[in-house]
Amino acid sequence: MKRLLGVALGILTAIGGFVDIGDLVTNAVVGSRFGLSMVWVVGVGVVGICLFANMSGRVAAASGRATFEVIRERLGARAGLANLSASFLINLMTVTAEIGGVALALQLASSVNYLLWIPVAAVAVWLVIWRVRFSIMENVTGLLGLTLVVFAVALFLLKPDWGSLAGQLAPAVPEHETFWTYSYYAIALFGAAMTPYEVFFFSSGAVEEGWSVKDLVQSRVNVLVGFPLGGLLSVAIAGCAAVVLLPSGIAVTSLSQVILPVAEGAGKLGLAFVLVGVVAATFGAALETTLSSGYTLAQYFGWSWGKFRRPAEAARFHLAMIVCLLVGLAVLATGVDPVLVTEYSVVFSAIALPLTYLPVLIVANDPQYMGEHVNGRAVNVLGMVYLxxxxxxxxxxxxxxIVTGAGS
Amino acid sequence: MDPGAARRLEAKVLNTPASAASRKLLAALAPAALAVLTACSGSTSESVSTAVQDTSSAVATARIALRQDLDGKLTRAATATTLDDALKEAQTSRDAVLKLSPAGQEDRDTQKQALEVLDQCAAGFATARASLASDTGGPSLSDGDEALADAQDALDDLSQKVGSK
Amino acid sequence: MTSSGDSLVPAPRLAGRTLDAQLHLMDRQVLDHDGVPVTTVDDLELSGPALEAEIRPGTPAPVLTALLTGPVLGTRIFGGRPPSSRLIRIPWEDVAEVDVVLKLGVSGERLDAGWVERWIRDKIIARIPGGRHDPR
Structure with a gap:
């Protein structure tokens, strides 16, 4: 019974944790401009992240080694450093976007300008990282993030013409958009679904929680059930935008537009749910990305890391995260639009994906690390396709x- | 032991597709840079029609928010934030049109027309925000919606004019 | 380490495990005897003749003397070599086990390789309230 509860909790947090500011914004933008014609991209992305997270989780459980330790060992110091720089910068960009997302959602709830919420959000992120247990942190934000299911509820309450909505599912470029913008947003959506930080986080989290090979089954269930359901949530976000915003000629450029369809379908109660969900999802992702920046640095340089240690026992790790949060604050203080940062961060995530994907794929086939848990043939075939x-x-x-002017 | 004898062992870096990828990216960047240069010198009517499109999206957003507020579906805080965001987008478009450097008389006319319509939109936003702020005395929510609806009609006319050029 | 340069005599067979410096040592994580990460192997130090010196027949093969860390990582990537006094060494005698990670037989607390960590801990992290709080 306890085990069953554990599985259920794991699945629920995987669903709630799947969506972050990148998924929220990108799905709404795509839904408002391309209707449901990019649902296939979400599908491709979800299968990819399942495969990738599963592999890195297995590497972590079988060898006790997190992703970036492995990357440095495999690529050597120089290529490893290049990889670290790219991954770290993109991760920092995502931290910035997530904190901005928390602040924007709090502005929607309070009408107090988001710039005033930014320091509050950053301090809250730091406090949680400083004091709260890893498992509590994961479960609370994941479960609260589940309130985003209201997107699916709102979609039903909007009573759309399901037939015409299903008709949009076929991949096709709408007439007022070009093939190039379509491709650009397809890549952005793919990057949003497969954000590399989730992989650093997933594998380091496996070490944090002390997974052994025994826990692999549960992690596989969490991923294989939770992520596709999270993907459905993404589709619901796009669907809401396609039903309410697309016919009015609204192209999403702000978080307020993302939540309008929910209010349209589910009223003030729906609004309350969606705001809680957005804050929880972006806050959870802000925690994960901040930790991920600490993880990548610490693992490359061989520092002591982990939330399971006292902060004093992982001093450089904690200092690095504090510095990252300060940098994110400084960037946001310039008044740059967090939604814009988000749109770029998902594209750069897609650009950087091979840097993390390839080393994980190589190590998952290395018996020295994996013992008998090397990739099976089917996984390898799928792995090569995704490569x-x-x-x-x-x-x-x-x-x-460049050709599309960043999709404008 | 002779300290100078510390020999450095340089780990051979695997030649990964990632590093090959960055080289290919560089190769791809050169023609792309050209594309940027050509894109920057886009025509006036093109820039105006983009600005009109963005503003029209912002106005439509504001109207949805006002209607939802009237229907009791949106809280004041959310409506106010949505209006602010929409206004910001309209302002950005207006700035873009303002900064155009039109080449001929025709382009100057287009720019002027566009600015007039965009100003009307700005006025519409002002009415909408005022209607939200004042419970008594000021314009009502439906006044705000009307002002925005007029602005939207003007935008539609303009986009047809610019589009036909 | 089996190579002895361009000598004509085949390398003598050595007892025990053969370790490839690049594959099994370089860039590996180093843990202390409690399993706490200390550093990554940034470079290795070998005994033996100086780089330019002529190698005479009968010279003993170079022996691995220490794992290196610190500024040597920067010079390994960007070129050059730090002065010997700036090298941070972990003597090879302290290494207890070589697997996917290197385990030391000593505590990391007293190693030179841990001074940055200790400095940041004592000067910054431990001074922030809750810095020594156990998260569990």
Whole structure:
């Protein structure tokens, strides 16, 4: 019974933890501009993140080694450092976007300007990292993030014409958009679903929680059930935007537009739920990305790390995270639009994906680390297919960004 | 032991597709930079129609928010924030049109027309925000919606005019 | 480490495990005897003749003397070599076990390699309220 509860809790937190500011914004933008014609991208992304998270979780459980330790060992110091710089900067960008997202959601709830909420959000993130237990942190934000299910509820309450909505599902470029903007947003959506920080976080979290090979089954269930359901949540966000915003010619550029369809369908109660959900999801993701920046640095340089240690026993790790939060604060204090930061961060995530994906794929096949838990043949075939997809998305992203003027 | 004998062992860096990827990216960047240069010199009517589109999206957003507020679906805080965000977007578009450097008489006319309509939108936003702030005496929510609706009509006219050029 | 340069005599067979410096030592995580991470192996130090010196027949093969860390990582990536006095060494005698990680047989508390960590801990982190609080 206790085990069953554990599985249920794991699945629920995986659903709630799947969505972050990148998913919220990108899905709403895509839904408002392209309808449901990009649902297939979410599908591709969800299968990818399941595969990738599963592999890195297995590496962590079988060898006790987190992703970035492995990356440095495999790539050596120099290529490892290049990889670290890219991954770390993109992660920092995501930290900034998530904290901005928390502040924007709090502005929607209070009408107090988001710039005033930013320091509050950053201090709250730091306090949780400083004092709260890893498992409590994960479960609370994950469960509260589940309130985002209100997007799906609102979609039903909006009573859309399901037939025409289903008709949008086929991949097609709407007439007022070009093939290039379509491709650009497809990559952004792919990057949002497969954010690399989730992998650092997932593998380091496995070490934090002391997973052994025995726990692999549960982690696999969490991922394989939780992430696809999280993906459905993403589709619901896009669906809401497609039903309410697309017909009015609204292209999403702010968080307030993301939540309008929920208020339309589910009223003030729905609004309350969605605001709690957005705050929880972005706050949870802010915690995960901040920890991830600490994890990547500590693992590359071999510092002592982990929330399971006292802060004093992982001093450089904690100092690095404090510095990251301060940098994020400084960036946001310039008044840069957090939604814009988010839109860029998901594209850069897609660009950086091969950097983390490839080393994990290599190590998951290395018996020295994995023993008998190396990749099976089916996983490897799928892994190679995704390697190609990830490389194509990564290479195409910057040219597309320039050709489309970042999707405008 | 001779300290100078510390020999450095340079780990051979695996030649990963990642590093190959960055080289390919650089190769892709050169033509892309050209594309940026050409994109920057887009025509006036193109920039105006983008600005009109963005503003029209902002006005539509504000109208939805006002209607939801009237229906009791949106809290004041959320409505006010949505209006602020929409106003910000409209302002950005107006700035973009203001900063255009039109080449000929025709472009100057287009810019002027656009600015007039965008000013009307700004006025509409002002009415809408005032209607939200004042419970008594000021304009009502439906006044705000009306002002925005007029602005939207003007935007539609303009976009047809610019689009036909 | 089996190579002895360009000598014609085949390398003598050594007892025990053969370790490849690049594959099994470089860039590996180093843990102390309590399993606390100390550093990563940034470079290795070998005994033996100086770099330019002529190697005479009969010279003993170089022996691994220490794991290196600290500024040597920067010079390994960007070129150059720090002066010997700036190298932070973990003597090879302290290494107890070589697996996917290197385990030391000593505590990390007294090692030179841990001074930055200790300095940040004592000067910054431990002074923030709750810094010594156990998260569990």
């Amino acid at each position: 190609v997809i990830i490389l194509v998305a990564s290479l195409a992203a910057i040219p597309l960004m």
